[in-house]
Amino acid sequence: MNNSTISLQRLSSLVKLTLHLNLKRMLYTACIGLGFAILFIVIYWNMDVYYNDMVFSRHEYLFVLSLYISGFIFTGSCFIRFRSKQGTIDYLMLPASNTEKFISEFLLATLVYPLFFLLSYWLFSVIVNGVLNNISQAFFMPFSFNIAPYGLDFMVYFFIQTIFLFGAACFQKIPLMKIVLWALLVAAIIALLFYTAWLNFDYSKGTDELAMNKIFYSSLVYNWHFLTIPVGLVFWLLAFLKLKEKEA
Amino acid sequence: MISVKNLSFHYAKKKELFHELNLELGQGNIVGLLGKNGAGKTSLIKILTGLLYPKAGECQMLGETPSKRSPQFLGNVYFLPEEIEESNLRMDKHVALYAPFYPKFDHEAFASNMTSFGIDPSENLKNLSYGQKKQFYISFGLASGCSLLVFDEPTNGLDIPSKSVFRKLVASSMTDDKLILISTHQVRDLGNLIDRVLVLNNGAIIFNKSTEDISNQYDFVSTDTVPDSTQWLYHERGLGNGKAIVQSQGNLESKIDLELLFSGIVAHPEKFKTTAHE
Numbered sequence: 001m002n003n004s005t006i007s008l009q010r011l012s013s014l015v016k017l018t019l020h021l022n023l024k025r026m027l028y029t030a031c032i033g034l035g036f037a038i039l040f041i042v043i044y045w046n047m048d049v050y051y052n053d054m055v056f057s058r059h060e061y062l063f064v065l066s067l068y069i070s071g072f073i074f075t076g077s078c079f080i081r082f083r084s085k086q087g088t089i090d091y092l093m094l095p096a097s098n099t100e101k102f103i104s105e106f107l108l109a110t111l112v113y114p115l116f117f118l119l120s121y122w123l124f125s126v127i128v129n130g131v132l133n134n135i136s137q138a139f140f141m142p143f144s145f146n147i148a149p150y151g152l153d154f155m156v157y158f159f160i161q162t163i164f165l166f167g168a169a170c171f172q173k174i175p176l177m178k179i180v181l182w183a184l185l186v187a188a189i190i191a192l193l194f195y196t197a198w199l200n201f202d203y204s205k206g207t208d209e210l211a212m213n214k215i216f217y218s219s220l221v222y223n224w225h226f227l228t229i230p231v232g233l234v235f236w237l238l239a240f241l242k243l244k245e246k247e248a
Numbered sequence: 249m250i251s252v253k254n255l256s257f258h259y260a261k262k263k264e265l266f267h268e269l270n271l272e273l274g275q276g277n278i279v280g281l282l283g284k285n286g287a288g289k290t291s292l293i294k295i296l297t298g299l300l301y302p303k304a305g306e307c308q309m310l311g312e313t314p315s316k317r318s319p320q321f322l323g324n325v326y327f328l329p330e331e332i333e334e335s336n337l338r339m340d341k342h343v344a345l346y347a348p349f350y351p352k353f354d355h356e357a358f359a360s361n362m363t364s365f366g367i368d369p370s371e372n373l374k375n376l377s378y379g380q381k382k383q384f385y386i387s388f389g390l391a392s393g394c395s396l397l398v399f400d401e402p403t404n405g406l407d408i409p410s411k412s413v414f415r416k417l418v419a420s421s422m423t424d425d426k427l428i429l430i431s432t433h434q435v436r437d438l439g440n441l442i443d444r445v446l447v448l449n450n451g452a453i454i455f456n457k458s459t460e461d462i463s464n465q466y467d468f469v470s471t472d473t474v475p476d477s478t479q480w481l482y483h484e485r486g487l488g489n490g491k492a493i494v495q496s497q498g499n500l501e502s503k504i505d506l507e508l509l510f511s512g513i514v515a516h517p518e519k520f521k522t523t524a525h526e
Contacts, residue, residue: 004318009348010319010349013349014349016345017345017346020337020341021337024336084334085331086329086331086332086333089299089327090333092298092299092317093297093299093325093327094322094346094349095319095322095323096319096322097318097319098317
């Protein structure tokens with residue numbers, strides 16, 4: 001690739017810089033996510049023992065919920081430097097291509113933050129387990145790094161995250177509210193699409209008998225998670241184009 | 249180094265700021281871009297650095313089109329805006345993170361500049377005053393090794409000793425392959441530093457002369473020395489003797505009074521017209 005578009009040396013410097021500039025933001029956002037986890041633990045704590053055991057021995061709900069909340073807040077506040085005039089000048093005058101600038105933000109939001117949150121959550125689970133063991137012999141098993149069971153959750157996370165990334169590239173004034181509204185709009189469109197698919201899908205007929213116009217809907221219902229990949233890629237592309245437009 | 253041809257520019261839904269502006273500046277100069285508030289200095293600088301796009305005409309800097317903002321171009325241009333970004337980094341960390349983007353960055357020069365300003369690089373930028381932050385960014389810019397340095401109101405916020413250090417550092421870091429463009433309305437701060445004066449007024453360059461030409465063409469005198477008011481191109485009354493600019497007769501040695509010259513140019517641009525060869 002053309003050196004003016006991507007240079008590995010420049011990209012690594014930019015990733016390092018982006019990481020440094022966002023360390024505190026990562027930490028604060030992870031704290032918000034873990035704060036929600038604590039809140040849910042407290043709520044469950046006041047429920048019956050059976051429910052406590054069930055929730056505290058499994059992490060599906062707590063991990064996924066806190067990752068989603070904090071991850072979307074983090075992604076929604078990407079391109080934060082565009083929110084001030086000085087930050088915009090600093091960003092635009094930085095000697096790197098817009099592709100490199102996008103890649104660095106993208107890597108941060110899509111890979112670095114989830115990994116950072118994974119580690120934070122593991123540490124959190126170890127601490128909470130210790131505390132709960134001491135005060136009431138309750139168990140909160142330390143989080144396992146076997147994330148295979150969360151495959152679908154991650155897929156959905158990355159998909160929704162692309163919507164937030166695009167929103168972050170678009171909105172600089174009252175961003176959080178606009179991004180949430182934007183995400184809700186996309187969710188409504190997707191829900192409408194699935195509702196239509198549901199209405200058009202006839203379970204009484206065998207696969208062979210499905211009319212051609214129903215193949216689309218059936219594949220949508222059965223393979224919805226695969227659709228997140230191309231649609232997510234479209235949002236990434238849109239976010240990149242939006243960033244390019246801002247530079248112009 | 250800078251070539252602007254027939255450049256026109258206006259902000260959205262606003263009247264035209266620049267109309268068919270032309271400008272040529274070569275390397276090896278420290279240029280003072282002077283103008284009143286709202287004259288268009290910052291807009292011109294932003295066009296030159298690729299932050300704003302011209303509506304018509306051509307703009308070339310270092311042989312490249314600034315609006316394309318290629319990394320090579322940006323790595324060779326350092327722009328210090330008037331308002332600086334709030335940073336939460338330690339200064340030495342800032343340098344470690346930003347210097348790799350400037351291939352010719354000189355760490356020794358940076359350390360020396362910081363020492364001249366008397367700033368400790370281990371401090372956090374957020375703990376510094378506005379003036380100290382400016383000193384840091386000036387030190388960084390001068391050490392960046394960029395061929396084009398653009399400072400917008402660099403002396404705003406600097407105390408008197410720091411202004412003197414600024415002038416010394418700019419003069420000492422100047423080389424033949426560089427162009428330093430300093431935009432200011434605090435004309436006095438640039439005394440003895442610049443070797444070309446550009447005056448922008450109402451979106452037009454109304455004066456563009458080297459200090460050598462200015463010395464050859466004008467004398468800056470007290471109204472006592474040349475009492476004949478018909479010879480005055482411009483004059484200002486003072487508490488004692490007034491000051492005046494007169495056409496040079498070659499028999500007077502006078503130091504350029506930038507402030508007086510600027511006031512004269514803005515008041516009577518027709519008397520200070522730049523000829524084609526200048």
